[in-house]
Amino acid sequence: MDHPLPKELKAADFFNDERVKKAKSLLLEALADKQKEISSIQPALPELKIPYEQLIQAFGNLRGTPLFYPYIGSGIGRGPLVELMDGSIKYDFISGIGVHFLGHSNADIVASSIDSAISNTVMQGPLQQNIDSLELIKLLTEASSFDCCFLTTSGAMANENALKLAFHKSYPASRILAFDHSFSGRTLALAQVTDKPAYRKGLPKTVDVDYIPFYDYRLGDESIERAANALRMYLKRYPKQHAAMIFELIQGEGGFYPGTKLFFTTLMEILKESNIVIIADEVQTFGRTSKLFCFQHFELDRFVDIATIGKLSHSCATLFRKGLIPEKGLLSQTFSSSTVSIKASSVIIKSLLEGEYFGEQGKNMLLERHFHNKLQALSSRWPDLIRGPFGMGAMVAFTPYDGTYEKTFDLAKRLFDKGVICFIAGENPTRIRFLLPAGAITTEDIDVVSDIIEKALVEGK
Ligand SMILES: Cc1ncc(COP(=O)(O)O)c(C=O)c1O
Known part of the structure; x- marks a missing residue:
């Protein structure tokens, strides 16, 4: 698409220069090709395990406080999936505490970032x-x-x-x-x-x-x-x-x-x-x-x-x-x-x-209903392990176990290890929360994540 600047400007000539357009389309093509290899959760690569632990350690030391999760991104992802520096691929359902609503390496955002x-x-x-x-x-x-x-x-x-x-x-x-x-x-x-x-x-x-x-x-x-x-x-x-x-x-x-x-x-x-x-x-x-x-x-x-x-x-x-x-x-x-x-x-x-995000039948509310139904089903199967769901739209939460900080924090870590990134919120009870990257997910992604939540919950009971 041509850059919408008055044609008299040198900037218009520059941004619409055939070389610029070609370079941009080649970059986006290379990204799309690489993204094809990112399609599901992957464990860390064994050869990167020790260097990764060293990176996490160094980051915490230099920052002065340890990182909440051992999360250092590599710079590529595909929608809700993100690659970390240990080669693992994870489902990012917290999206930088609510930042990456359109997902990782979104082509439109990358294109605007090239400009x-x-x-x-x-x-x-x-x-x-x-x-x-x-x-x-x-x-x-x-x-x-x-x-x-x-x-x-x-x-x-x-x-x-x-x-x-x-x-x-x-x-x-x-x-x-x-x-x-x-x-x-x-x-x-x-x-x-x-x-x-x-x-x-x-x-x-x-x-x-x-x-x-x-x-x-x-x-x-x-x-x-x-x-x-x-x-x-x-x-x-x-x-x-x-x-x-x-x-x-x-x-x-x-x-x-x-x-x-x-x-x-x-x-x-x-x-x-x-x-x-x-x-x-x-x-x-x-x-x-x-x-x-x-x-x-x-x-x-x-x-x-x-x-x-x-x-x-x-x-x-x-x-x-x-x-x-x-x-x-x-x-x-x-x-x-x-x-x-x-x-x-x-x-x-x-x-x-x-897009079609808004209104009662918009994507935000549809995703909420789908995720709430899944969590409701979990709470019927495991009434002692989960209460909820809570939240609204693309803000979804549940209370695990007795809602103590320690048990909720442990569950968040276990989910991370299994490839799902969430975060915690609240005190008395402390809940697991998701800030969904609604622009990048489908109900199938929620189904995959819900199955992992069930496994992690049951393991911690
Ligand atoms: C409701 C609300 N207000 C303000 C802030 C502060 O925003 P920032 O972390 O970008 O300074 C946050 C961050 O979590 C928030 O949730």
């Missing part, structure tokens, strides 16, 4: 952005109906920028509202918002946060009343002191707990009455439910003032309404993202919007 590699700059930023940045923020604002979009390099920075916008607008309000067990990132400010004392151990207090209990599906409506009462209590205790409330609409790190439309609208109506900015932290949920944004899935469009995205979007972003445009200088940075991630981001978001 990025021959582009003039590796990094883009506020003083030097290419047309790619504009294309991306147009896509995001049109798909979300927000007015503005500020790109950045991580989910945490997208949330930092969201908090700044909210504080700036609501000055001198200085408190934040968040949910129990929420996760927002690990900067100094966000380590206070994230409801996990271990993540802020030894760090100075940077912001006052009041926590509201999240929706509890076991209590139903009672939990809506409980949260609304807690919110009213804080608003009364600290009048006009709250700048924003951060909503994680499906708690991710907390253990894959979704709220409901009624739960969110009840709280959001109270917040609107008090003019408190509503932030939807979609760093983990973006692209994974029945709509592109999870706030659209729960029909909260009219309430949300700011939404943040990351992970599968590659380039992270803070989307916001006109009324929140800050004075000069509040938001800036050297890098907004790399050219590779900006171009890849557009490829991914277009693919989400043009």
Whole structure:
């Protein structure tokens, strides 16, 4: 396909040069040929076992902490399958904690990365952005109906920028509202918002946060009343002191707990009455439910003032309404993202919007139903070994055994050894979670993984 640049530009001549096009198609052809050899889980190659162990050791030492999994990728994969440096091929059902939604070595992303590699700059930023940045923020604002979009390099920075916008607008309000067990990132400010004392151990207090209990599906409506009462209590205790409330609409790190439309609208109506900015932290949920944004899935469009995205979007972003445009200088940075991630981001978001992912019959929800049915069948066969399924859309989880961290962690390791990569989430219980590479899998892949889950579960009982 020709590069869509005005033909008068030298860049158009360059990107559409026959040599460039030929080189690109040869590279993609070579990749596709090699990928044919990647079709199922493979054990490690015996001759690479010792060198691999040395690499893992060296990585942990240089980083200062051991790796969670002995995972060092080689640089090639095929959809949900990925090759590691020991020659093993594994099913990646966590996709870098939610990054590789279209799978490994996706041809469209590789093609856009080739364009990025021959582009003039590796990094883009506020003083030097290419047309790619504009294309991306147009896509995001049109798909979300927000007015503005500020790109950045991580989910945490997208949330930092969201908090700044909210504080700036609501000055001198200085408190934040968040949910129990929420996760927002690990900067100094966000380590206070994230409801996990271990993540802020030894760090100075940077912001006052009041926590509201999240929706509890076991209590139903009672939990809506409980949260609304807690919110009213804080608003009364600290009048006009709250700048924003951060909503994680499906708690991710907390253990894959979704709220409901009624739960969110009840709280959001109270917040609107008090003019408190509503932030939807979609760093983990973006692209994974029945709509592109999870706030659209729960029909909260009219309430949300700011939404943040990351992970599968590659380039992270803070989307916001006109009324929140800050004075000069509040938001800036050297890098907004790399050219590779900006171009890849557009490829991914277009693919989400043009593919058949959304709606109740879209791929995200179909994969959820299929995986949930498989896990339900496992829990009927092994009622003492597995509870669940939990989660929504391309976020699927279950509680193994008694839900203790140790037993769940052991199962995650056993699954890794058997060729399935997952991760854990939540405390009391700790769950096994999957962030499905929905763009790269079929129900048959879920069947293969479910059989492996059953074997690993039974082995650990
Ligand atoms: C809901 C949520 N917000 C923010 C973040 C932080 O994103 P990052 O790790 O890119 O800084 C995460 C990461 O897991 C997340 O799940």
